[in-house]
Amino acid sequence: xxxxxxxxxxxxxxxxxxxxxxxxxxxxxxxxxxxxxxxxxxxxxxxxxxxxxxxxxxxxxxxxxxxxxxxxxxxxxxxxxxxxxxxxxxxxxxxxxxxxxxxxxxxxxxxxxxxxxxxxxxxxxxxxxxxxxxxxxxxxxxxxxxxxxxxxxxxxxxxxxxxxxxxxxxxxxxxxxxxxxxxxxxxxxxxxxxxxxxxxxxxxxxxxxxxxxxxxxxxxxxxxxxxxxxxxxxxxxxxxxxxxxxxxxxxxxxxxxxxxxxxxxxxxxxxxxxxxxxxxxxxxxxxx
Numbered sequence: 693x694x695x696x697x698x699x700x701x702x703x704x705x706x707x708x709x710x711x712x713x714x715x716x717x718x719x720x721x722x723x724x725x726x727x728x729x730x731x732x733x734x735x736x737x738x739x740x741x742x743x744x745x746x747x748x749x750x751x752x753x754x755x756x757x758x759x760x761x762x763x764x765x766x767x768x769x770x771x772x773x774x775x776x777x778x779x780x781x782x783x784x785x786x787x788x789x790x791x792x793x794x795x796x797x798x799x800x801x802x803x804x805x806x807x808x809x810x811x812x813x814x815x816x817x818x819x820x821x822x823x824x825x826x827x828x829x830x831x832x833x834x835x836x837x838x839x840x841x842x843x844x845x846x847x848x849x850x851x852x853x854x855x856x857x858x859x860x861x862x863x864x865x866x867x868x869x870x871x872x873x874x875x876x877x878x879x880x881x882x883x884x885x886x887x888x889x890x891x892x893x894x895x896x897x898x899x900x901x902x903x904x905x906x907x908x909x910x911x912x913x914x915x916x917x918x919x920x921x922x923x924x925x926x927x928x929x930x931x932x933x934x935x936x937x938x939x940x941x942x943x944x945x946x947x948x949x950x951x952x953x954x955x956x957x958x959x960x961x962x963x964x965x966x967x968x969x970x971x972x973x974x975x976x977x978x979x980x
Contacts (some may be wrong), residue, residue: 696785696814700774703810707774714810721791725848726802728752728791731943734775734784735818740975743768744906745943746788748845753790755844759805760790767811774813785944787812816944821968822960824951825866825940827880829929830856833871834878834901842901856881867940869932869953872901877927883942884908885950887935888963892921894931907971908941914970920963937961946971 694711701712721727730749732742747764754760762770767788778784788811792802832855835842840849856868860881869885872878879885879902886895893915898904915922932938938950938958947968951958 694814696816698778698782698815700777700813701810702770702774702812707777711812712810714808715791719791719793719808720795720802720806721793721808721847724792724795724800725846726756726758726792727789727847728756728758728844729787729789729847730845732771732786733818733943733946734778734782734786734813736976737780738975738979739771739775739786740971740978741906741910742771742786745786746771748906749788749790752844752846753807756792756841756846757802758790758792759802759807761807761809771811771813774811778813778815782815783818785814785816787814819945819948822949822965823945824949824960826952827867827869827932827938827950828860828863828865828954830859830868830870830881832856832859832868833873836873837900842903845903853881865952869929870902871929872899875928877929877932878902880940883940883945883948885932886911886939886941886967887927887932888937888939888961889931889935891963892923893963894923894925894927894935896927897924905941905943907943907946910974911941911947911967911971914974915967918966918970932956937964939964939967 699711701708703712703714730745732745746767750760771786791808793808794803794806796803860868868881870878877896884905886893912922932953933956940948949964
């Protein structure tokens with residue numbers, strides 16, 4: 693079942709209304725998990741950083757040894773064509789996807805050039821500003837490059853994230869704060885994470901165990917342009933227990949305040965609110 697509504701699917705060179713079937717049972721991706729995707733947002737008539745998301749899906753494909761079939765610019769043009777069918781006020785999740793169709797050597801290595809491509813557009817509302825979540829620890833960790841394709845936004849990585857979320861939900865929390873292989877905080881199960889202490893902002897340094905997101909980078913740039921101090925550094929769970937504010941950064945919701953980490957409670961903070969304001973100010977000014 694799809695997550696959103698009012699779905700449109702680009703496949704085989706044209707747009708289709710609805711959630712179209714695009715994969716076959718014998719496709720390499722179906723039985724060996726060779727699929728990648730990216731996610732962008734269309735909100736209030738704009739699609740912030742769409743070009744970067746289209747470029748990243750090609751980079752993810754190459755990391756998974758899937759041959760990209762379109763340039764980032766071509767993907768972007770197709771997305772805008774598909775979005776033209778929606779009203780300007782719609783909130784759309786944009787998901788370009790590649791997958792391997794055939795196996796090459798020993799059936800396991802994807803066959804070069806045998807690539808499926810689709811774009812899914814789904815109407816998913818933005819949450820009201822200030823909608824918060826809670827975090828807990830999880831026994832599951834982020835893998836390293838030697839263990840998994842952590843340098844791609846790959847579908848095969850997400851069952852591990854789902855285990856984290858299941859553990860958090862079973863304990864009554866909204867998400868999980870996740871460690872890397874060394875026990876340092878990496879991100880949450882679904883988004884990058886920031887902590888605020890004494891007006892300064894801290895976020896785990898990109899160390900190759902998690903995808904340092906496009907929206908994360910945009911927030912960091914906006915904050916530094918504003919004159920705020922942002923540290924990309926090694927972080928422990930104690931740093932989050934000691935924080936004044938914590939917020940998440942991801943494409944689907946952009947900024948999500950955190951109201952609790954385990955027993956530690958947080959109040960809505962001014963830095964989190966300002967980061968949200970700066971993001972939307974930038975987004976509208978960049979596409980005006």
